[in-house]
Amino acid sequence: MPTYIVVGMQWGDEGKGKVVDYLTRKADLVVRHQGGNNAGHTVVVDGKQTILHLLPSGILHENKVCVIGNGTVIDPAVLIEELDTVEAGGAKVEGRLFISSSAHIIMPYHKLLDKGQEKFRGKNRIGTTGRGIGPAYADKADRFGIRMCDLVEPEVFKEKLADVLQYKNMMLEKLFDEKPLSYDAICEEYMAYADRLRPFAADTVAIVHEAIEANSRIVAEGAQGAMLDLDHGTYPYVTSSTTLASGACSGAGFGPGDVRGVIGIVKAYTTRVGEGPFPTELFDDAGKHLSSVGKEFGATTGRPRRCGWLDCVQLRRSVQVNGVTHIVLTKTDVLGSIGPISLCTGYDIDGKVTRDFPIRIADLEKVKPIYEQMPGWDEDLSACTSWDEFPENARNYFSHIEKVLGVPVAIISVGPGRKQTVDRVDTFA
Ligand code: GDP
Ligand code: IMO
Ligand code: MG
Numbered sequence: 001m002p003t004y005i006v007v008g009m010q011w012g013d014e015g016k017g018k019v020v021d022y023l024t025r026k027a028d029l030v031v032r033h034q035g036g037n038n039a040g041h042t043v044v045v046d047g048k049q050t051i052l053h054l055l056p057s058g059i060l061h062e063n064k065v066c067v068i069g070n071g072t073v074i075d076p077a078v079l080i081e082e083l084d085t086v087e088a089g090g091a092k093v094e095g096r097l098f099i100s101s102s103a104h105i106i107m108p109y110h111k112l113l114d115k116g117q118e119k120f121r122g123k124n125r126i127g128t129t130g131r132g133i134g135p136a137y138a139d140k141a142d143r144f145g146i147r148m149c150d151l152v153e154p155e156v157f158k159e160k161l162a163d164v165l166q167y168k169n170m171m172l173e174k175l176f177d178e179k180p181l182s183y184d185a186i187c188e189e190y191m192a193y194a195d196r197l198r199p200f201a202a203d204t205v206a207i208v209h210e211a212i213e214a215n216s217r218i219v220a221e222g223a224q225g226a227m228l229d230l231d232h233g234t235y236p237y238v239t240s241s242t243t244l245a246s247g248a249c250s251g252a253g254f255g256p257g258d259v260r261g262v263i264g265i266v267k268a269y270t271t272r273v274g275e276g277p278f279p280t281e282l283f284d285d286a287g288k289h290l291s292s293v294g295k296e297f298g299a300t301t302g303r304p305r306r307c308g309w310l311d312c313v314q315l316r317r318s319v320q321v322n323g324v325t326h327i328v329l330t331k332t333d334v335l336g337s338i339g340p341i342s343l344c345t346g347y348d349i350d351g352k353v354t355r356d357f358p359i360r361i362a363d364l365e366k367v368k369p370i371y372e373q374m375p376g377w378d379e380d381l382s383a384c385t386s387w388d389e390f391p392e393n394a395r396n397y398f399s400h401i402e403k404v405l406g407v408p409v410a411i412i413s414v415g416p417g418r419k420q421t422v423d424r425v426d427t428f429a
Contacts, residue, residue, distance in 0.1 A: 002215070002216075002217050002218070002260045002428065003212065003217075003218040003219075003220060003254060003258045003259050003260060004023070004027075004217070004218070004219050004220070004259075004260060004261045004262070004263055004427065004428065005219075005220040005222065005245040005248045005259060005261070005262045005263065006019060006020055006023065006219060006220065006221050006222055006263045006265060007222040007225070007226065007243070007244060007245050007248075007262065007263070007264055007265065007322050007324070008222060008223070008224055008225030008226065008228075008243065008265055009225060009226055009264040009265060009266045009315055009318040009319075009322070009324070009327075010225045010226070010227055010266065010267060010270055010271070010272075010311075010314065010315070010318070011224075011225050011227045011228055011270070011271065011272035011273070011278075012039075012223075012224045012225040012228055012272075012273065013040075013225075013267070013271055013273065013296075013298070013299065013305060014225060014265040014266060014267045014330055015042075015265055015267060015328075015330035015331060015413055016041055016057070016221065016222065016223070016265050017040075017041025017042045017043050017051075017052060017057040018042060018043060018044065018057075018330065018413060018416060018418070018421075019263070019265050019328050019330065019411070019413065020041070020056070020057035020058060020219060020221045021043040021045070021057045021058065021060060021061070021418060022411075022418055022421050023219050023263070023427065023428075024057070024058035024061045024064055024219060025061060026217065026428060027058065027064065027216075027217045027218065027219045028064065028065060028211060028216035028217050028218065029064065029065040029066075029067065029207075029208070029211045029216055029217075029218045029219070030056040030057065030058030030059075030064060030065070030066050030067070030218075030219045030220075030221055031056065031066075031067040031068075031069050031204070031208060031218065031219070031220050031221065031248075031252045032054065032055070032056045032057075032066075032067070032068050032069060032072060032221045032223070033069040033070075033071045033072065033220055033221070033222065033247065033248045033251030033252040034069075034071040034072060034222065034223055034224075034241040034242060034243065034247050034248075034251040035072060035073070035133070035222075035223030035224055035239065035241055035243070036053075036054065036072060036073040036074060036075060036106060036131060036132075036133050036136065036223075037053035037054055037075050037078040037079075037106075037129075037131050037133075037300065038128070038129040038131050038133045038223070038224070038239060038300060039052075039053055039054075039223035039224065039300065040052075040053055040298065040299025040300035041053070041057050041221075041223070041299070042299050042416065043057055043060055043418075044416040044417045044418065045060055045417075045418050046417075046418075047417070048089075049416070050085070050086065050089070051299050051300075052082065053078055053079075053082060053300065054068060054072065054074060054075075054078060054079045054082060055068070055079070055082050055083070055086065055097070056068065056221050057221055058219065058221075059086055059091060059093065059097070060086070060091060062091075062092070063096065064096065065096050065098070065207070065211070066093070066096060066097045066098070067097075067098050067099075067100070067204045067207060067208060067252070068097075068098070068099045068100060068103060068204070069100050069103065069204055069208075069251045069252040069253065070100040070102035070103050070204065070205070070251060070252070070253060071103075071241065071242075071247060071250060071251020071252065072100070072103045072104075072251070073103070073104045073105070073106050073132075073133060073136040073137060073140070073241075074099070074103050074104070074105055074106060074148065075105075075106040075131065075132065076105060076106075076151070076190065076193035076194075076196075076197060077193065078131075079099075079197065080193060080196050080197070083097075083196075093200075094199065097200050098200060098201075098202040098204050098207050099148055099197065099200045099201050099202065099204070100148060100201075100202070100203075100204040100205075101147065101148045101149035101152075101201050101202060101203060101204075102147055102148065102149065103147065103148045104136055104137075104139070104140045104145045104146070104147055104148075105136075105145075105146045105147065105148060105150075105151050105190075106131070106132045106133070106136045107132070107136070107146060107161075107164075107168075107186070107190075108181055108186060108189075109135070109165070109168040109169075109171075109172060109181060110132030110133075110135040110136045110139070111130065111131065111132035111135075112132075112172060112176070112178055112181075113132070113135040113168075113171065113172070113176070114128055114130055114131065114132045114133070114134055114135050115130055116172075116175070116176035116178065117134070117135070118130070119176075120176075125275060126236060126237055126238075126274060126275055126276070127237070127273070127274025127275035127276070128274065129274075129300055129301055130301075131300075133239060133240055133241075134239075134240040136240075137240035137241055138240065139164075144164050144167065144168075146160050146161065146164065148197070148201050149201065151190060151193070151194050151197070151201075152194050152197065152198045152201050154191055154194065157187070157190065157191070157194065158187055161183065161186060161187065161190075162183065165181065165183055165186070168181070169181060204252070204253065205252075205253035208252055208253055208254055209253075209254070212254065212258055217428065218254075220248040220252055222243055222244075222245070222247070222248060223241075223243065224239050224241070224243040225243060225318075226243060226244060226317070226318035226321060226322060227272075227314060227318070228243055229241075229242060229243040229244050229247075229321070230242060230243075231244075232244065232317070232321045234276045234277055234361065234364060235361075236361075237274065237275055237276025237277070237361070238276075244321055244322050245259070245262045245322045245323055245324075246322075261325045261326060261427060261428070262322055262323050262324045262325050262326075263324070263325070263326045263327075263328055263410070263427055264318065264319065264322055264324035264326070264327050264328070264407070265327075265328050265330060266310075266315060266327050266328065266329055266330070266401070267329075267330050267331050268310065268329055268330065268331050268332045268334065268335055268397075269290050269294075269307065269308065269309055269310050269331070269334070269335065270307070270308045270309065270310060270311050270314070271290075271294075271296050271305040271306060271307050271308075272305065272306045272308075273298045273301070273303050273305050273306070274303075276361075277361055277364035277365050277367075278306055278308060279308075279311060279313070279314070279344065279347065279364060279367040279369050280308035280309040280310070280311045280314075280344045280369050281306050281307070281308040282307055282308045282309065286309075286338055286339065287307045287308065289334075289337075289338045290307035290308075290334060290338070291304065291305070291307045293334045293336075293338075294307070294331055294334040309341075309342045309343055309344055309369070309371065310342075310343040310344065310401070311343075311344045311369070312343055312344055312345050312401070312404045312405060313344060313345070313346060313347050313354075313355055313356070313357055313369075314344075314357055315405055316355065316357070316404075316405060317356070317357035319405050319406070319407055324407050325407070326407065326408055326409075326410035326411075326425065326427045327401070327402070327405065327407050327408065327409045327410065328409075328410060328411040328412075328413065328427075329398060329401065329409050329411070329412050329413065330413040331413065332381055332394065332398070332412055332413065332414055333380065333381040333382045333414045333415055333420075335376060335377075335394075335397075336376075336377060336378060336379060336380055336381055337376070337377075337378045338376055339376050340373050340374065340375055340376055341373070341374050341375075341376045341397060342371040342372070342373050342374075343371065343372055343374070343397075343400070343401070343404075344369040344370065344371055345370060345371075345372050345404055346369075346370035347367045347368070347369060347370065348367070348368040348369075348370055349363050349366050349367055349368075350366060353370065372400075374393070374396060374397050374400065375393045375396075376393060376397075377391040377393040377394050379391045379394075381394060381414045382414050382415040382420060383414075384412075384414050384422055385422060386422060387412075387422065387424050390412075390422075398412065408424075408425050409424060409425075410423070410424055410425040410426070410427045411423055411424065411425075411427060412424065
């Protein structure tokens with residue numbers, strides 16, 4: 001019964017990996033339910049950093065069951081590299097890692113089409129990660145997808161690929177002026193992947209439901225963030241999956257009635273990678289502080305992340321569309337010594353003030369953020385271990401966020417390490 005969904009509340013990179021790793025100590029099963037290797041989730045244990053793209057962020061805990069759900073898209077080469085890395089680091093995954101047989105596979109043409117489409121869009125490009133995510137999800141919806149269950153059965157894979165590749169090669173040659181891909185080369189490459197991944201392929205819905213029936217605690221790990229959601233994000237500058245809590249239900253195979261809590265991860269300021277509107281983006285010294293002290297470079301592509309103040313108009317929408325029950329505030333340590341802290345609580349669009357997040361990009365681009373300013377602090381938060389140890393101004397900032405969003409701040413993260421985490425309310429209560 002107790003299933004908790006962890007979601008990003010902004011434009012991704014809120015610290016979901018760190019928080020999922022932290023929560024896993026008190027959970028039995030972790031399921032990653034959407035996205036692919038566009039995600040980069042960082043976990044730091046005893047000073048050692050691991051960046052996960054597809055493996056659930058609970059993987060570094062011995063004996064916890066980890067599931068890659070049906071809602072994900074899997075680049076097998078990336079997953080195998082990740083498996084090799086965590087196994088070389090000493091983690092044992094056999095018998096506790098399960099990959100959904102229904103998950104879709106990222107194929108070489110998806111990556112070429114992703115890059116080709118971005119080139120075609122020119123100045124209107126999305127700034128995708130170039131990992132083939134959009135074309136893989138489009139194929140799923142178009143019913144051209146190849147799934148894990150197809151990959152692990154050589155005859156089925158070869159037959160499916162023969163049909164699809166003919167169509168994809170037509171697109172590559174005629175639309176994007178690319179050379180056609182070789183059927184034999186793809187078969188050879190992917191059959192080697194199949195041999196490595198076959199032991200992990202499973203009906204993960206059955207595994208998740210065994211856990212639910214045993215009253216085990218499940219953590220569902222989202223990728224990206226609410227503003228990158230296909231429906232509620234800043235379309236078209238979004239990713240191609242449902243990044244919201246509701247996506248965990250379809251992407252892992254449980255129902256809303258199985259969910260006990262939705263834990264929203266909020267970075268104490270805002271960042272975004274790629275193109276698209278960003279109302280509170282900063283280009284001044286405060287922005288430079290966030291970027292350099294926060295080490296704001298993408299965990300997947302290494303691109304610099306755009307930085308800005310916390311945006312409570314944006315966050316209020318994220319609370320609404322996710323049904324968030326608790327907030328985990330991350331990277332609070334980064335705000336030390338930045339000076340007075342601003343947080344946006346309203347948007348001025350053509351002289352009209354609103355607290356609702358606009359839908360049209362044209363309106364978002366016109367937003368003049370209305371800021372409330374709060375005194376900052378110079379103390380280093382990274383060694384704080386309880387609420388009482390935080391400087392008063394930090395406590396006031398956290399409490400104000402709670403008040404504006406109407407959701408309790410349950411956990412405060414004060415550094416990248418597993419131990420740099422302050423519990424305030426039991427998220428699993
Ligand atoms: P995710 O995609 O949401 O999992 O986040 P990323 O891993 O892409 O980016 C978050 C970055 O911030 C990583 O480098 C983390 O190690 C780091 N991080 C997480 N929480 C904290 C924190 O509280 N303080 C600091 N300074 N860094 C943090
Ligand atoms: P995590 O899980 C930040 C962004 C890309 C681009 C847009 C579409 O680490 O938070 P895509 O390749 O998905 O088609 O790109 O979405 N994006 C992310 N930004 N964190 C992520 O994941 C992201 N995954 C995709 O930069 O703007
Ligand atoms: Mg990330």
